[in-house]
Amino acid sequence: MPKGIPSAAVSRLVIYLRVLTDLEADGVGRTSSDHLAAEANVSAFQVRKDLAYFGSFGTRGSGYVVATLKRELRRILGLTRQWNVIIVGMGRLGQALAAYPQLDQYDFELVAGVDVDRAKVGTRIGDLLVYHLDDLHQLLAEQRVDIAFLAVPVGAAQAATDALVDAGVPGILNFAPTVVSVPPAVTVESVDFLAGLKRLAYFLHTPAHDDGAVTS
Amino acid sequence: MPKGIPSAAVSRLVIYLRVLTDLEADGVGRTSSDHLAAEANVSAFQVRKDLAYFGSFGTRGSGYVVATLKRELRRILGLTRQWNVIIVGMGRLGQALAAYPQLDQYDFELVAGVDVDRAKVGTRIGDLLVYHLDDLHQLLAEQRVDIAFLAVPVGAAQAATDALVDAGVPGILNFAPTVVSVPPAVTVESVDFLAGLKRLAYFLHTPAHDDGAVTS
């Protein structure tokens, strides 16, 4: 069924899922596209269209059952299986990520750290055993790895990416403020706060904005 | 001149600026849309169109002068003036941001920390003096503040945002994994690694991807 889905729609599904989680925690049983739209800062049309890309999950006249829609969104987003994650680069950022509390909320499981610093290799940081970047193949032989958090300095990002690709890691969440190149079989998402900061500078610097809304 | 500029174009300008900075560091004096495109993982059409939104900066037949184009992009993005930044939420993330090395590279100047923990208020973290959230007005009276890094827990994000809006902070870089609402006069950019992670899960989970490229 997924055919030509705007990737912006996927970003919004993530938001809807959060809203639903909050609603469920508040004991709300049913909701509507209007309500979801208000919480997510988008239009109700948008909510219904985004959901329609994947199926139909509501009942006309009465809206959506929170628990049902939440379950469906988790399924659509792939959040019903376990994802094994390694952290590449155990500096300040890598360590902060290792200590991040709610990662396992949706079965993201940290399975190892990776660094090039021999002083760190073999130690435990948090409860992650640290491997050397050169031992990635060995690590991947022992352990399925779905996702790598790339938390190395800019200058090391492409080389580390190449090593990850070579070892067969299919997904990379890139925290380095640079574009990394990968072959088509590998998927990269970037989390780039310096880019966000500079976009913000642009919007503040330049009049002509009417929004007040959010981007990811 | 800025009229109906795709916000994706702004994101790409940030990338082009990085590429130019690298080129300059390598002593390269001239470049072309083809070359920039290759480095930024986009098409040469895209590079030229993005630049054309703001003016014309090259010379036909020979391309762009690195130093000139870099200067123009800095000007367009608003990176030629100083931006005063406060960090709201001096927990693990706030402290990591306070210690981030290259922030002043483009005149982003950290001027204060903010927290609600009385044990932190009045102390220095890094070299940031920490204010109480309730004293924002006082802080803003002493000091121009252009941008707040919102690094508080999810549950506190909207309340802290309201306080920032009320105190008159025009720009917010939101690190909390939630949508915050602001009036139209305030600009928010979000840096949401959990959302990025879930998008990544979706793309890995769902076939139908041909890309290998990046998003911000």
Added chain:
DNA sequence: ATATGTGAATTGATTCACAGCG
């Protein structure tokens, strides 16, 4: 009566082809 689901219309962004200039 009410709120979803969806084809059609509109708006927006990207791609293209080539005119324009050095």
Added chain:
DNA sequence: CGCTGTGAATCAATTCACATAT
């Protein structure tokens, strides 16, 4: 002759209006 700059064309995404189901 080469590479930029840009109107025109294509492609994608959002908005809308309303038919549809409960």
